[in-house]
Amino acid sequence: xxxxxxxxxxxxxxxxxxxxxxxxxxxxxxxxxxxxxxxxxxxxxxxxxxxxxxxxxxxxxxxxxxxxxxxxxxxxxxxxxxxxxxxxxxxxxxxxxxxxxxxxxxxxxxxxxxxxxxxxxxxxxxxxxxxxxxxxxxxxxxxxxxxxxxxxxxxxxxxxxxxxxxxxxxxxxxxxxxxxxxxxxxxxxxxxxxxxxxxxxxxxxxxxxxxxxxxxxxxxxxxxxxxxxxxxxxxxxxxxxxxxxxxxxxxxxxxxxxxxxxxxxxxxxxxxxxxxxxxxxxxxxxxxxxxxxxxxxxxxxxxxxxxxxxxxxxxxxxxx
Amino acid sequence: xxxxxxxxxxxxxxxxxxxxxxxxxxxxxxxxxxxxxxxxxxxxxxxxxxxxxxxxxxxxxxxxxxxxxxxxxxxxxxxxxxxxxxxxxxxxxxxxxxxxxxxxxxxxxxxxxxxxxxxxxxxxxxxxxxxxxxxxxxxxxxxxxxxxxxxxxxxxxxxxxxxxxxxxxxxxxxxxxxxxxxxxxxxxxxxxxxxxxxxxxxxxxxxxxxxxxxxxxxxxxxxxxxxxxxxxxxxxxxxxxxxxxxxxxxxxxxxxxxxxxxxxxxxxxxxxxxxxxxxxxxxxxxxxxxxxxxxxxxxxxxxxxxxxxxxxxxxxxxxx
Numbered sequence: 199x200x201x202x203x204x205x206x207x208x209x210x211x212x213x214x215x216x217x218x219x220x221x222x223x224x225x226x227x228x229x230x231x232x233x234x235x236x237x238x239x240x241x242x243x244x245x246x247x248x249x250x251x252x253x254x255x256x257x258x259x260x261x262x263x264x265x266x267x268x269x270x271x272x273x274x275x276x277x278x279x280x281x282x283x284x285x286x287x288x289x290x291x292x293x294x295x296x297x298x299x300x301x302x303x304x305x306x307x308x309x310x311x312x313x314x315x316x317x318x319x320x321x322x323x324x325x326x327x328x329x330x331x332x333x334x335x336x337x338x339x340x341x342x343x344x345x346x347x348x349x350x351x352x353x354x355x356x357x358x359x360x361x362x363x364x365x366x367x368x369x370x371x372x373x374x375x376x377x378x379x380x381x382x383x384x385x386x387x388x389x390x391x392x393x394x395x396x397x398x399x400x401x402x403x404x405x406x407x408x409x410x411x412x413x414x415x416x417x418x419x420x421x422x423x424x425x426x427x428x429x430x431x432x433x434x435x436x437x438x439x440x441x442x443x444x445x446x447x448x449x450x451x452x453x454x455x456x457x458x459x460x461x462x463x464x465x466x467x468x469x470x471x472x473x474x475x476x477x478x479x480x481x482x483x484x485x486x487x488x489x490x491x492x493x494x495x496x497x498x499x500x501x502x503x504x505x506x507x508x509x510x511x512x513x514x515x516x517x518x
Numbered sequence: 519x520x521x522x523x524x525x526x527x528x529x530x531x532x533x534x535x536x537x538x539x540x541x542x543x544x545x546x547x548x549x550x551x552x553x554x555x556x557x558x559x560x561x562x563x564x565x566x567x568x569x570x571x572x573x574x575x576x577x578x579x580x581x582x583x584x585x586x587x588x589x590x591x592x593x594x595x596x597x598x599x600x601x602x603x604x605x606x607x608x609x610x611x612x613x614x615x616x617x618x619x620x621x622x623x624x625x626x627x628x629x630x631x632x633x634x635x636x637x638x639x640x641x642x643x644x645x646x647x648x649x650x651x652x653x654x655x656x657x658x659x660x661x662x663x664x665x666x667x668x669x670x671x672x673x674x675x676x677x678x679x680x681x682x683x684x685x686x687x688x689x690x691x692x693x694x695x696x697x698x699x700x701x702x703x704x705x706x707x708x709x710x711x712x713x714x715x716x717x718x719x720x721x722x723x724x725x726x727x728x729x730x731x732x733x734x735x736x737x738x739x740x741x742x743x744x745x746x747x748x749x750x751x752x753x754x755x756x757x758x759x760x761x762x763x764x765x766x767x768x769x770x771x772x773x774x775x776x777x778x779x780x781x782x783x784x785x786x787x788x789x790x791x792x793x794x795x796x797x798x799x800x801x802x803x804x805x806x807x808x809x810x811x812x813x814x815x816x817x818x819x820x821x822x823x824x825x826x827x828x829x830x831x832x833x834x835x836x837x838x
Contacts, residue, residue: 303652309625329797472642485651
């Protein structure tokens with residue numbers, strides 16, 4: 199086989215690519231964001247290992263030789279610039295690896311709200327014994343925004359514990375195997391008020407940016423909670439903050455934000471009834487090894503000319 | 519029908535018994551613990567509405583006319599004195615009403631540990647963004663101590679989300695529908711080390727008191743957590759406290775205690791990796807109405823001479 203050059207965009211950690219380096223005629227160039235323009239020059243393939251995908255857009259003008267870019271995350275919004283979309287470069291991601299862990303995380307957040315675990319821990323800190331009745335999952339209704347692989351894993355898990363689970367997709371459809379009803383995105387404002395939990399699991403695209411806007415949040419039920427494990431810009435953070443401060447909705451659990459890390463001065467940190475976590479919903483113990491496995495599998499396919507897995511439909515912004 | 523006298527042991531709240539009082543020749547005597555001896559004298563039936571069952575034991579010498587005692591909780595340990603067990607009084611409880619809510623609560627605690635929700639909330643209070651990988655439920659192993667109605671609901675729910683769930687019963691048995699394996703209590707120390715979560719759901723009886731003793735706790739795995747939603751005295755609280763302070767096990771979530779409310783000076787409040795809740799696992803919104811419904815159903819049966827539901831096998835200490 200012809201020699202190959204693989205650029206690897208890294209920040210804090212490097213993947214262990216010894217399996218590749220040992221066996222074949224492959225040049226591997228690890229590169230920080232600043233080093234990436236030189237590294238990408240002449241490279242056949244790019245592994246975006248750095249979660250933030252820092253430097254990819256800046257390096258792109260020198261990616262003339264690039265044929266394949268693999269992104270080690272489920273969302274590819276950070277790399278899909280207009281130039282990347284317009285190019286012939288094939289983009290793949292890690293679809294499937296994080297789904298079940300994210301679904302478990304969402305169930306944990308739902309139960310934290312239903313059983314008021316934050317309230318229990320707060321009272322524990324004050325050594326205060328104060329009995330409160332708690333909410334049942336059975337019979338509670340959840341709306342999953344984005345019924346892709348992750349949304350479907352969430353729907354299955356929540357449905358399995360007795361919740362009623364519907365979804366919002368680009369367009370309405372009947373007969374879904376996981377969701378009792380799949381509403382079209384245009385109807386979001388009309389249906390969102392029927393749900394106790396609104397769970398954002400959509401990819402960030404031009405079609406989903408700002409989808410949970412002030413109007414949608416205002417249409418939520420007063421006893422409803424918003425959970426976002428997808429991407430921050432799908433939700434209007436200012437409108438959400440205001441709604442939480444006014445008590446218009448019962449709570450929010452946010453794992454993703456417009457700016458990450460969430461700035462220390464951001465009012466969301468101290469809003470009432472909010473759970474803030476640092477973009478970790480899908481990152482189970484050993485997740486980096488699993489992410490690496492997906493890349494190595496695809497790399498073997500790339501080398502031998504077989505079809506790649508998890509090819510992103512770039513004009514849509516996700517794997518179909 | 520003959521006139522009846524119903525004594526009702528209350529503390530903070532009274533049940534709404536207007537459905538009884540309006541329709542029939544029934545004298546209802548609400549009584550605080552101090553008033554209970556006079557109220558029980560000559561009563562045909564006793565409804566123990568007060569959760570702590572305070573005053574029942576003291577009033578018992580004057581319960582000569584009593585034929586039936588209904589306890590508005592799942593556990594009947596607080597009323598089953600030797601005198602009550604030796605008497606002809608039929609004892610019933612609320613078996614079934616709280617099972618699913620308790621199972622949900624346990625799942626919430628398991629997820630709180632697996633996803634380190636307390637750690638996330640603690641960092642949130644400090645506005646600290648610190649990513650950590652979290653544990654998966656799928657593949658984690660749970661041991662339910664006490665496969666009665668509540669234990670079985672817990673087993674079903676945890677199994678449904680992908681955990682491997684076994685049980686400990688009085689004696690070993692094969693072919694259980696809910697649990698992959700049911701160990702005998704005598705083997706607890708030998709098997710307890712194989713589980714990530716040990717969940718106490720047994721009734722408090724002479725056979726279970728102190729069952730989770732220092733030896734059983736010492737045999738737990740270093741990465742295991744103990745969850746108790748049953749009764750405090752099933753667990754050796756001193757041994758557990760010491761194990762937590764030494765870091766011998768990874769955590770504990772306790773909803774029940776030797777002394778309730780847990781005294782403010784008790785070291786458990788501040789042990790590391792502990793979640794303390796005020797005996798509320800089963801108490802869902804509307805639970806008192808559900809508890810009342812079970813009593814009213816049984817009261818109608820009592821009046822018309824039909825068999826009562828949820829009759830406690832007093833020598834065992836639970837409904838078979």
